Amino acid sequence: MMMACRMPRPNRSTRVVAALVMVGACGGITCPAPLSAADPAPSAGAVKRLLDEAETLLADGKPGRAKDRLGEAAGMLIALAEESRAPTGFRSLCTRAGDLRERLDLEGVDVSALDIPSGVAAKATRPAPTDRPAPAAQPGPSFTKEIAPLLVKHCGGCHVSGRRGDFQMTSYDGLMRTGMVQKGAGAASRLVEVILSGDMPRGGGKVPAADLATLVSWIDRGAAYDGTDASLPLTGPPAGPPAATAAAPPQLRGAVALQPGDVSFAFEVAPVLLQHCAGCHDADDPEGGLRMVSLESLVRGGQTGPAVVPGKSADSLLVKKLRGTGIEGQQMPLGKPPLATDTIDLIARWIDQGVKLDLLSPKAALADVAAAGRARSLSHEDLARARFAATDGLWRRAIADEEPVVIARGSSLCVFGNLPASRLEEVAEAAGRIEAEVAGALVADGQPLIKGGVVLMAFAKPFDYSDFWVNVLGAERPKGLLGGAGITGDVVYGALVVPEAGQPATELDFRLAEQITAAALVGRGVPAWFANGAARVTAAKLVPKATLAKSWRAEAADRVSAIRSAADLVAGRADPADATPVAAAFFGASGGAAKLPLLVAHLDEGKSFDQAFQQAFRGPPAAVVDGWLARESRKPARRSP
């Protein structure tokens, strides 16, 4: 086929594979203890250093350890808040800590236990959440009828649905926790001060004197709550479209380990939603405004507001809509029979258990979460069947106008390609041999190299691989890249452009060894930089006669200077053309080949990549790579022209 005949294909999927690879370092699971030796005395300087460290760790892709640092900083801030005079810069440190907490939360790290002072004057200790006042005894302004609407009106976009200056009032409870309201002391409360001083509201608005008087009077009279549930959103019960933007959705945590008896969202709930609700609640033009693309968007809900209230299935619109009780509009799924009572009960139980997520992250596509759930619970053979079937869809997404040739080798390998059958047969033959060699180097005897088998996508021409990038990965193929590994949905794949038939067989073997190794690592949650570096070295060992096996060291030496910092490399920010050779050089220089089986064994025990790396390489990735880069840069130029 001529390149020129190809019509551009629509970019049907922009879901990027990387999103799949596990939740951040140790989001929600056990984190290694903080490394600091002796706790320094609390001071603004010490807090600042801890926050700097935490930020670097987060940038390095280590949210778990960033959280440890932030925790230490928060402890110091609390101690400082108790001192009679908070140090200079105290408030901005609190704001910084709050921002960082929010970013960690977005990364899926459980930060619910991290208490950060609001940063107001030191005396503003926060009342405990249980400090809920009895309903107002004396008459005065009503919180629900007057104060809440007033705050929403004048401060809403920035502090109710938003969180400017790290200050948010989602509910009565939430407002009281911020320490901005001092019961009985209206004029002295920070909430009033900022209005009186003219600092708030920002953006040109103004609180009319009458409203301000109402607010002061309410606080003076004890700032009582007069509604039924002090944790309800300030916006009150939603009032039709577009309430979804006003009602604050519940906070979601990253993945956690399930306890016995827990419902698995990934394996039990997500598949039900995918099966029965797709088509009407997708990303584009969803019915009722409800997008069920990720756990986050499901919980956020549609036009009526949050669809799920964690811990309260009876109050969750999702369950009400499934049962068809106490709702406006139709029972769901619309136009189909109701779900079985058992199934609805299961979903209700999951909500009552607190909307736990067991795999990936709240932002991950439901389809990927469900796939990860299947991967964990199916046997190797069943997973292989599901995976090989799913690859067909993947191939058609990549190259819609060409039937693939498919060759399966048992349950451990399946090759898809658009090559003549005889050539693909050669590829499959070589792949089978190489797969066994890689398995010998990586996993214990008798174990599959990848649970559910390896899928290889063998492309005849570089432009076929470009199509795969555009149509499946949603990006242009990086210049010169002839292969890569990834996960999407059920499929763990290695993709490669097959060398011309006239080239030495070792060239094909090398590319196969590289992509099969990379797939085995990426499929275990290893980040791309490390997987690619390790794969190149492993391939060079297995196929020493290939061109790249001889040249990768020299290439690496050329690229080291292009990597600005270990942090860039480790966080995946480096250009892949530089990252792979440099990661390979690092891997080769630090005895990676000998350490790889140990690392893989740790991953298979359920450890995160950072934990497994730490065990195998005696330090966290960024620090270890940094040390190596520093030694490397001190070396005199090694190669003579």
Ligand code: HEC
């Ligand atoms: C257009 C956006 C906007 C609106 C509207 C707004 N704020 Fe703010 N608010 C901010 C920003 C931005 C900050 C952070 C200010 C800073 O760090 O200097 C902030 C910070 C605050 C803080 C914490 C900082 C401090 O000084 O202690 C309080 C309290 C506050 N706002 C109260 C209010 C109240 C009450 C209203 C409504 C009457 C309001 N804001 C309306 C943007 C807004």
Ligand code: HEC
């Ligand atoms: C054939 C299309 C269709 C299917 C399938 C469908 N829905 Fe709906 N859904 C709608 C329409 C239309 C609305 C808006 C009208 C209404 O609420 O009755 C809606 C609204 C909703 C709402 C309320 C959203 C809001 O904020 O008001 C929920 C919750 C919901 N659906 C859940 C589900 C669930 C769960 C499933 C799968 C078990 C499902 N739906 C399947 C069409 C569908």
